[in-house]
Amino acid sequence: MTEPITVVVVDDHAIFRSGLRADLDGRVRVVGEAATVEEAIAVIREQRPQVVLLDVHLPGGRGGGGAEVIAGCADTRQTTRFLALSVSDSAEDVVTVIRAGARGYVTKTITGADISDAVLRVASGDAVFSPRLAGFVLDAFGTAAVAAAESELDRLSARELEVMRLIARGYSYKEVAKELFISIKTVETHVSAVLRKLQLSSRHELTRWAAECRLL
Known part of the structure; x- marks a missing residue:
């Protein structure tokens, strides 16, 4: 236990x-x-x-x-x-x-x-x-890094991008699933793909990356 x-x-x-x-x-x-x-x-x-x-x-x-x-x-x-x-x-x-x-x-x-x-x-x-x-x-931590992020975002599917934005805003997996009408397991799969494609290791890093790039 x-x-x-x-x-x-x-x-x-x-x-x-x-x-x-x-x-x-x-x-x-x-x-x-x-x-x-x-x-x-x-x-x-x-x-x-x-x-x-x-x-x-x-x-x-x-x-x-x-x-x-x-x-x-x-x-x-x-x-x-x-x-x-x-x-x-x-x-x-x-x-x-x-x-x-x-x-x-x-x-x-x-x-x-x-x-x-x-x-x-x-x-x-x-x-x-x-x-x-x-x-x-x-607003506090954002930078003008949107252009630099565009090539990173090109790696994400439309659904992965939706999941990324919600996760970075602090939504739980359950909340994302409810918002997008998908299963929690599907959310987990998308999050893993997003972290892998963006070469990030955690949701904390994802939130900071999204904030710095003013993506939310």
Whole structure:
């Protein structure tokens, strides 16, 4: 049986932390909690979780919130990944925490099942975003590399291109299958083909590549 992913929950509202604990499924094991920047850095460095569910706005520290926590845990970045989980959907908050090193950003409207899925995806190296926040990432990290990408895109079929755009925006395999009226297995096959043709190794790399090329 696969061991559950270890998680630290960082949020200054105890009620939210308790509710999140209850919503996470058996694939995830919470090994610590924190309510402030200082508490978060201490518990993350002590527990070395695989994933940190991190609110963007936190009391304490120098006022840097979630981004400050990530910076303060630089020595854990080889083993710990950060997923922002916030009520805020502002472009500034999204860009700030992603620049700091978070692997994704989802809003607190996400369901318990979806947040558990997001934790597993981040732990495996994927980037995860609530779909409507992807544009902020594109605006912040995009470049004028569209022309350079055209020859890469020529390798993809029309269906592979559709799948690539949705995956890079943060959709799960299940969501892509529903959107395109195809099976999850077919989505997996297309994703494997896209990664192979673009010479990328993960969904995280695919998201960054698509963002840099302003393809979404």
